[in-house]
Every structure is written in C-alpha cells, then in structure tokens.
Amino acid sequence: MGARSVDAFLDELQGHIDEIELRIRKDFRGLSDDQLNWKPPGGGWSVGECFEHLLTTNRLYLVRIERQLASAGAKPEGRRAETYRSGILGGWLARQMGPSPMVKVKTPRVFRPSSWRVAGTVLGDLLAQQEHLRRVVDASRGADLGGVRIPSPLTSLIRLRLGDVLELLVLHELRHLGQADRVRSIDEFPAP
Numbered sequence: 001m002g003a004r005s006v007d008a009f010l011d012e013l014q015g016h017i018d019e020i021e022l023r024i025r026k027d028f029r030g031l032s033d034d035q036l037n038w039k040p041p042g043g044g045w046s047v048g049e050c051f052e053h054l055l056t057t058n059r060l061y062l063v064r065i066e067r068q069l070a071s072a073g074a075k076p077e078g079r080r081a082e083t084y085r086s087g088i089l090g091g092w093l094a095r096q097m098g099p100s101p102m103v104k105v106k107t108p109r110v111f112r113p114s115s116w117r118v119a120g121t122v123l124g125d126l127l128a129q130q131e132h133l134r135r136v137v138d139a140s141r142g143a144d145l146g147g148v149r150i151p152s153p154l155t156s157l158i159r160l161r162l163g164d165v166l167e168l169l170v171l172h173e174l175r176h177l178g179q180a181d182r183v184r185s186i187d188e189f190p191a192p
Contacts, residue, residue, distance in 0.1 A: 003084065004083060016171075017133055029123060032192065035192070050176040050180040051176070052118050053107065054176050056112075069139055081145070084146055086163065090160040090165070094164055094167045110154065
C-alpha cells in the first residue's frame with residue numbers, strides 16, 4: 001500500500017475501534033455463559049474463545065507497544081513524519097490477520113484461548129481493552145510509526161513497525177468479530 005497521511009491513518013484506526021466497541025455492545029453484550037461458550041458442531045472457536053483470543057493477543061502486543069513508545073519518546077511537533085507506509089512483512093501480516101486472510105494458518109499457542117470455558121467477564125474485559133487500545137493509538141500520534149519497532153510476542157527476532165502492529169491489531173479484531181458473528185448465526189446456536 002502507498003504512503004498514507006499519519007493523522008488519517010490513525011483516525012481510520014480509531015474509527016474501526018469505535019465500530020468494534022459498538023458491535024460488541026450491540027451484538028454480544030447480552031449473551032449468556034452458555035451462548036458465549038457454545039462451539040459450532042463442525043469445530044471451531046466459541047464466541048467467548050474468539051474474544052479471549054483477542055484479549056490475549058492485544059495484551060501481549062499492547063505491553064510491547066507501550067514499552068517502545070516510552071523509550072522512543074514523542075517527536076517534537078513538525079519533526080514527525082507526515083506520511084506512513086507499511087513495511088513488507090508488517091503489511092502482509094496485517095492483511096493476513098485481517099477480515100479476509102489470504103491463507104489460513106494455525107494460531108500459535110501463545111495466542112490461543114487459555115481455557116475450554118470462557119468466563120462471562122470476557123465481554124467487559126474486551127470493552128475495557130478497547131479503551132486501552134484507543135489510548136495507545138492516541139499516544140502513537142507523536143511517534144514515528146515507521147521508525148518505532150515492536151518486538152513480536154513469538155520471537156524478538158521479528159520487529160514490526162508501530163503502524164503495522166496497530167493496524168494488525170485492529171484488523172485482527174474485525175476478523176474475529178466476524179467469526180463470532182458467524183458462530184452466532186449458526187442455526188444450532190442456543191436461544192436466549
């Protein structure tokens with residue numbers, strides 16, 4: 001993808017976070033524990049597992065982002081790049097983790113849901129995390145989105161651009177929100 005305005009890019013991410021939060025509140029807030037934990041007959045994750053996976057993934061990345069932002073410090077006004085261009089690996093990963101992945105891959109163990117029965121607090125936790133993600137995106141406005149590198153939770157050998165990681169997290173949330181929607185739309189999904 002070509003160069004994008006940093007402010008427009010971050011505003012777009014914030015818009016997606018607003019959309020995600022609204023969809024969680026509107027479509028999933030009233031689900032019972034049984035509905036959150038119901039698994040599709042053909043296999044796959046429950047709605048709750050989709051959300052626990054997002055909590056785990058975001059938590060692992062957000063701590064790394066905050067650490068790197070703190071050590072990099074904000075650029076003085078006028079010294080930060082006005083445009084942002086995704087890196088080759090980071091751009092590919094963001095697209096791969098987004099709503100329409102090119103290839104299906106098995107989720108690495110570190111990102112998998114931790115339990116077979118997800119607690120009913122998962123939706124409240126995810127909504128709180130949306131606010132955390134929103135604050136991190138705002139804090140990134142003063143940073144060099146292409147220069148600040150975020151180490152992967154899988155291996156410190158992979159260090160992605162801050163902008164790519166922010167985009168990856170938001171697109172990844174949209175992907176699993178869609179997956180949770182598909183689980184809810186299965187005929188056998190428990191009635192309220």
